[in-house]
Structures are given as structure tokens and as C-alpha cells.
Amino acid sequence: MSQAFAWLEPALGALQRAHWWRQPRASSAPAALVTLEDGGQPLINFCSNDYLGLATHPAVKAAAIQAIQEWGTGATGSRLLSGERPLHAELESAIAHWKGTEAALVFSSGTAANIGTIAALVDPRDLILADSYNHACLKKGARLSRATYYEYRHNDVEQLRHYLKKYRHQYRRCLILSDGVFSMDGDVAPLPDIRQLGAEFTAMVLVDDAHGTGVLGATGAGTLEALGQSNTGVIQMGTLSKALGSLGGYIAGDQSLITYLRHRASTWVYSTGLSPADTAAALAAIQMVQSEPQHRQALHDRIQQLAIGLAKGGVQVLPRSVPTPIFCLPAPDVATVQAWGQQLQAQGCWVAAVRPPTVPYSRLRITLRADHTPQHIDQLLTALLSLHI
Ligand SMILES: Cc1ncc(COP(=O)(O)O)c(C=O)c1O
Structure with a gap:
């Protein structure tokens, strides 16, 4: 590569050292259950913004x-x-x-x-x-x-x-x-x-x-x-x-x-x-x-189920004046949030571990979908509680 681009390698090294390295992971079509490109069991999808499941309606x-x-x-x-x-x-x-x-x-x-x-x-x-x-x-x-x-x-x-x-x-x-x-x-x-x-x-x-x-x-x-x-x-x-x-x-x-x-x-x-x-x-x-307001109603039922389950389990989430399908669970640092993400995945839940510079501090970002079942939310709650957040 020409000298004009010589700065790129050190810049990429700095991104890696700061835990800012990012790599997209392909998944199957958006749905409550998805598989990731690296194989393995289907995971419950708590990462998608397809809140009502309309991308595949x-x-x-x-x-x-x-x-x-x-x-x-x-x-x-x-x-x-x-x-x-x-x-x-x-x-x-x-x-x-x-x-x-x-x-x-x-x-x-x-x-x-x-x-x-x-x-x-x-x-x-x-x-x-x-x-x-x-x-x-x-x-x-x-x-x-x-x-x-x-x-x-x-x-x-x-x-x-x-x-x-x-x-x-x-x-x-x-x-x-x-x-x-x-x-x-x-x-x-x-x-x-x-x-x-x-x-x-x-x-x-x-x-x-x-x-x-x-x-x-x-x-x-x-x-x-x-x-x-x-x-x-x-x-x-x-x-x-x-x-x-x-x-x-x-x-x-x-x-x-x-x-x-x-x-x-x-x-x-x-x-x-x-x-x-x-x-x-x-x-x-x-x-x-x-x-078809039933999709929105189902989503709000799941939001309520998760909010109640987290409160009962003593898990701190950012308070919201209006219920929304996005839950933010703050993490102490980048390494911890990445470990949490992997542990949740091992328990069948795909949750985004979001880090700086996207956000000011690391957190799990959980998004719900209308086609999640009550059992999906229960499985997420069990997995989250096992992290002892
Ligand atoms: C709050 C907000 N605004 C704007 C955008 C950008 O939308 P788009 O992805 O269509 O460019 C996003 C998407 O990620 C978003 O979350």
C-alpha cells in the first residue's frame, strides 16, 4: 500500500487495543429465533429493531x-x-x-x-x-x-x-x-x-x-x-x-x-x-x-413481562416514563459487557453488548419483538439473573 495510507495499520491497532474492534455477524432472516453465520443452535433474537415482526410479514x-x-x-x-x-x-x-x-x-x-x-x-x-x-x-x-x-x-x-x-x-x-x-x-x-x-x-x-x-x-x-x-x-x-x-x-x-x-x-x-x-x-x-394492532399489543405485553421480571429479580435498568421495547442494562466496563453478551448467547439469548464510542458507557441493549413468546422472555430473565448484574 502506498505511503499515503501508512497511517491505517497503526490506527486499526489502536482500535483493537481500545476494544473498539467491530465485526458484523450475518444472521438468518429477522424473526424471534435466528441462527448466526458461525452456526450453532438457534438463538432468541433480542437484537433486532423489527419490533412488530413486519420485515417478514x-x-x-x-x-x-x-x-x-x-x-x-x-x-x-x-x-x-x-x-x-x-x-x-x-x-x-x-x-x-x-x-x-x-x-x-x-x-x-x-x-x-x-x-x-x-x-x-x-x-x-x-x-x-x-x-x-x-x-x-x-x-x-x-x-x-x-x-x-x-x-x-x-x-x-x-x-x-x-x-x-x-x-x-x-x-x-x-x-x-x-x-x-x-x-x-x-x-x-x-x-x-x-x-x-x-x-x-x-x-x-x-x-x-x-x-x-x-x-x-x-x-x-x-x-x-x-x-x-x-x-x-x-x-x-x-x-x-x-x-x-x-x-x-x-x-x-x-x-x-x-x-x-x-x-x-x-x-x-x-x-x-x-x-x-x-x-x-x-x-x-x-x-x-x-x-393489525394485535402486533403492537403483543409487544407491549412482552415489555411489561420483562419489566416486571427484572424488577422482581432486582436487576437495575434505566427508568422510563413510557414503556418502550428497548431495555438498557449498564455494565461497569467493556470487558464485562462482552463477557455478559457471550454468557447470554451460551444460554440461547442473542443480546447486543454495546460499547463506546457508540454509547458513553457500556451496556446490554435488549430489544423486544411482538413475536417473542412469554417463554422467550422467561428464558431471557433466567439468563440475565444468572449474570448477577
Ligand atoms: C434514533 C435513530 N435515528 C436515526 C437512525 C438512522 O436511520 P437509518 O438506519 O435509516 O439511516 C437510527 C438508526 O439506526 C436511529 O436509531
């Missing part, structure tokens, strides 16, 4: 196959050039209808939705205030926008107020960024308080509801619905890739916001349209979320 798969038959595999162009298909508008209107907003726009990933939207709304004349536990793509979008950026302590609305008082008047626009459900912690943001502050200080609020979409609220519309919040005057971002089992991201909000993004969000304007299969799968999944 027959109606969702059929919609994707039908879309490929009719429209081919790729959109083959940006939406403004040659990549627009009737399915895109159908999906956007289904999202807007479901979320109770005037309009919606779909992007080819949640990451593209966040990065493009943030950079379209603010620039170096502006201020971003963001929760310190936000998803990496919100942080990246904030940095790329080149707005002045401050993080407030996780869910600390008093510190957010303090920053607004101190800095808001020095900037043209202000954007507050928060996950709705925090992806690695499973707790829910105090959105009523955050939106109140947004109104008080004339700040836009963007809620990343990647993990609330399809899961929270009476119709699965997400965190704002669960908290009884209105859908106007707020930017709701979400993904099509978690409870909806597809791929892509969206922004839902007021019509003027969506029209503006259609002109100014570079990750939408200059990027190939969402594939027909992904678009149709997401559309069918939204219909399933609305017409």
Missing part, C-alpha cells in the same frame, strides 16, 4: 415483490429528475395521514433525512441545542450544518432552558434536536417541556422518532401521540427501517416545511429516490400497523 413481502414486478428494482434517478413513481406520493400521504401532519417527505435512509433536514434549516448564523444522547446522525447533521452547537445533559430541560436564555438572542434561527425514544437507552424525551421551551424562545423542534414509530401511541403513530402532543409546528423525523421493516426515512410536518425541504434538503434533491420495493413495503407496513 407476508403482506409486506408481497407488496415489495409486486412493486418490483411493476416498477423494477431501482428508482434510477433523483425524484426531481426521473426517479418519481406514484408509490412515493402514496407513501408520503399515508405517513402524513397517520402522523396527523399536513405533509411528509421520504428519504433513502433515516440518516439522510436527518442530515439533509438539519443542514437545510440552519447554517453558521444559527444555533442548535441538542440532547447529549441523541443518535449519531443527528450529531453529524448538526456538525455538517456548521451552526453553533451545544449539547444539554440527557433529558435535562433546565439546562436546555439555561442555554436558550444565554445564547438564543445571539443567533438568527434556533433548532432543538432530540430523539423521541433514545435508541440505546430506551427512555423517552420530555417532549412537552421541550416544545414549551421551543415556543417560548422561538426555536424549531425536531423529534427523531425512529424507535417510537409503529410502537408508541394508540395508533402506533409514535412518541408525540403517546404523550398526547399536537402534530403542528414540529418536525417529526422517523425511519422506515425499524418497526416498519423496510428501509428509508421520513420527515413529517407542516406543508411549508416539507415544500422547503423538497427544494433545499440536498440529501433528497440530489439522491436517487427510494426503491420501489422499499417504498411499497413501508406503505404496506403502515397499513398493517393500523389494521
Whole structure:
């Protein structure tokens, strides 16, 4: 390799020494039970974001196959050039209808939705205030926008107020960024308080509801619905890739916001349209979320079962104001969380051992699925209690 790349080997060595080495592991199709590429017994899957099991739902798969038959595999162009298909508008209107907003726009990933939207709304004349536990793509979008950026302590609305008082008047626009459900912690943001502050200080609020979409609220519309919040005057971002089992991201909000993004969000304007299969799968999944609430009910039954079992066993989890399918069990260090992950796997449970730099401190991240049985949860509880956490 040329001298210009000589720094790579030492950099990789440093990653290994810091226990930051990562290696993907292929598994069978998403389901409650999966097998990993290195063989062995089927494991109960506590790693997936396919909360409702829709990634393999027959109606969702059929919609994707039908879309490929009719429209081919790729959109083959940006939406403004040659990549627009009737399915895109159908999906956007289904999202807007479901979320109770005037309009919606779909992007080819949640990451593209966040990065493009943030950079379209603010620039170096502006201020971003963001929760310190936000998803990496919100942080990246904030940095790329080149707005002045401050993080407030996780869910600390008093510190957010303090920053607004101190800095808001020095900037043209202000954007507050928060996950709705925090992806690695499973707790829910105090959105009523955050939106109140947004109104008080004339700040836009963007809620990343990647993990609330399809899961929270009476119709699965997400965190704002669960908290009884209105859908106007707020930017709701979400993904099509978690409870909806597809791929892509969206922004839902007021019509003027969506029209503006259609002109100014570079990750939408200059990027190939969402594939027909992904678009149709997401559309069918939204219909399933609305017409088959039993998946969401089953998920919430399992959430309750695990929460009660952990409390009875004296296992500490991060407290949550709203039940969510993500459970975070803090670990003292990287070596311990990796050992826990292996011990759980030996007992038939596949649980993510998440380490820095993805998160500030190591933890087990457990995610539940609607198709877990009560016996799956019992097996997980037995395995977790044997760790003596
Ligand atoms: C909170 C949150 N926001 C955004 C994203 C990015 O979504 P995507 O995977 O569609 O790029 C994720 C996904 O991992 C997420 O957890």
C-alpha cells in the first residue's frame, strides 16, 4: 500500500487495543429465533429493531415483490429528475395521514433525512441545542450544518432552558434536536417541556422518532401521540427501517416545511429516490400497523413481562416514563459487557453488548419483538439473573 495510507495499520491497532474492534455477524432472516453465520443452535433474537415482526410479514413481502414486478428494482434517478413513481406520493400521504401532519417527505435512509433536514434549516448564523444522547446522525447533521452547537445533559430541560436564555438572542434561527425514544437507552424525551421551551424562545423542534414509530401511541403513530402532543409546528423525523421493516426515512410536518425541504434538503434533491420495493413495503407496513394492532399489543405485553421480571429479580435498568421495547442494562466496563453478551448467547439469548464510542458507557441493549413468546422472555430473565448484574 502506498505511503499515503501508512497511517491505517497503526490506527486499526489502536482500535483493537481500545476494544473498539467491530465485526458484523450475518444472521438468518429477522424473526424471534435466528441462527448466526458461525452456526450453532438457534438463538432468541433480542437484537433486532423489527419490533412488530413486519420485515417478514407476508403482506409486506408481497407488496415489495409486486412493486418490483411493476416498477423494477431501482428508482434510477433523483425524484426531481426521473426517479418519481406514484408509490412515493402514496407513501408520503399515508405517513402524513397517520402522523396527523399536513405533509411528509421520504428519504433513502433515516440518516439522510436527518442530515439533509438539519443542514437545510440552519447554517453558521444559527444555533442548535441538542440532547447529549441523541443518535449519531443527528450529531453529524448538526456538525455538517456548521451552526453553533451545544449539547444539554440527557433529558435535562433546565439546562436546555439555561442555554436558550444565554445564547438564543445571539443567533438568527434556533433548532432543538432530540430523539423521541433514545435508541440505546430506551427512555423517552420530555417532549412537552421541550416544545414549551421551543415556543417560548422561538426555536424549531425536531423529534427523531425512529424507535417510537409503529410502537408508541394508540395508533402506533409514535412518541408525540403517546404523550398526547399536537402534530403542528414540529418536525417529526422517523425511519422506515425499524418497526416498519423496510428501509428509508421520513420527515413529517407542516406543508411549508416539507415544500422547503423538497427544494433545499440536498440529501433528497440530489439522491436517487427510494426503491420501489422499499417504498411499497413501508406503505404496506403502515397499513398493517393500523389494521393489525394485535402486533403492537403483543409487544407491549412482552415489555411489561420483562419489566416486571427484572424488577422482581432486582436487576437495575434505566427508568422510563413510557414503556418502550428497548431495555438498557449498564455494565461497569467493556470487558464485562462482552463477557455478559457471550454468557447470554451460551444460554440461547442473542443480546447486543454495546460499547463506546457508540454509547458513553457500556451496556446490554435488549430489544423486544411482538413475536417473542412469554417463554422467550422467561428464558431471557433466567439468563440475565444468572449474570448477577
Ligand atoms: C434514533 C435513530 N435515528 C436515526 C437512525 C438512522 O436511520 P437509518 O438506519 O435509516 O439511516 C437510527 C438508526 O439506526 C436511529 O436509531
